[in-house]
Amino acid sequence: MSKEDFYENIRNSTKLNHFANLVNLAAIDGDIKPIEEKLLKRFSKKFDVSKEDYERILENPASFPVHAINSxxxxxxxxxxxxxxxxxxxxxxxxxxxxxxxxxxxxxxxxxxxxxxxxxxxxxxxxxxxxxxxxxxxxxxxx
Known part of the structure; x- marks a missing residue:
């Protein structure tokens, strides 16, 4: 199965929000450690996050808060x-x-x-x- 098949039902905004949530979690204990940043770069590729969005999210991960979900x-x-x-x-x-x-x-x-x-x-x-x-x-x- 191709990569495109996996992504067909996942909107770009959803992928971006998931990625931003991961950045938030990595930053929760302070600065993002080099090992965490390396992993986040891998995820950014899997999530098709542009370089601009990647930099914007890393610069201010709190602008993409993880929302509690009751459901x-x-x-x-x-x-x-x-x-x-x-x-x-x-x-x-x-x-x-x-x-x-x-x-x-x-x-x-x-x-x-x-x-x-x-x-x-x-x-x-x-x-x-x-x-x-x-x-x-x-x-x-x-x-």
């Missing part, structure tokens, strides 16, 4: 979008896993819930599937 369905949909982007190359490395775990916690999941969702998601993302299947799989077991 369980919408939180899972945000994670699903992000996971699809991460798995465009069929791999999630440790740094990406760490950052998406922080993202899940930022969306309102506990550390334990984020870990459980991430483990299930890693099992699923070895194949291509719909959000409805993802939602059913995640909700079919307690986390």
């Amino acid at each position: 369980k369905h919408q939180r899972l949909e945000f994670l699903f979008d992000l996971l699809r982007i991460i798995y465009v190359d069929n791999v999630m490395d440790e740094a990406e896993e760490f950052l998406i775990s922080k993202y899940a916690v930022g969306l309102g999941y506990s550390d334990e819930q984020a870990e459980a969702i991430l483990e299930k998601s890693k099992k699923l993302f070895s194949n291509n599937f719909s959000f409805d299947l993802y939602l059913h799989f995640i909700e079919s077991q307690d986390y």
Whole structure:
């Protein structure tokens, strides 16, 4: 499956907001560390973020706040979008896993819930599937 197929349902603004949220999470403990910036550069390519937008977001990540989402369905949909982007190359490395775990916690999941969702998601993302299947799989077991 081509990269374009993965992205067809993800609007550019959504990708930009996801990327900005990741920058926010990386900056939450102060300055963005060189290892975090290296990972963010990789994500900017996966998210098709322009150099101008990348610089603008890094310059002021707080201008793109992470909004709390009360809807369980919408939180899972945000994670699903992000996971699809991460798995465009069929791999999630440790740094990406760490950052998406922080993202899940930022969306309102506990550390334990984020870990459980991430483990299930890693099992699923070895194949291509719909959000409805993802939602059913995640909700079919307690986390």
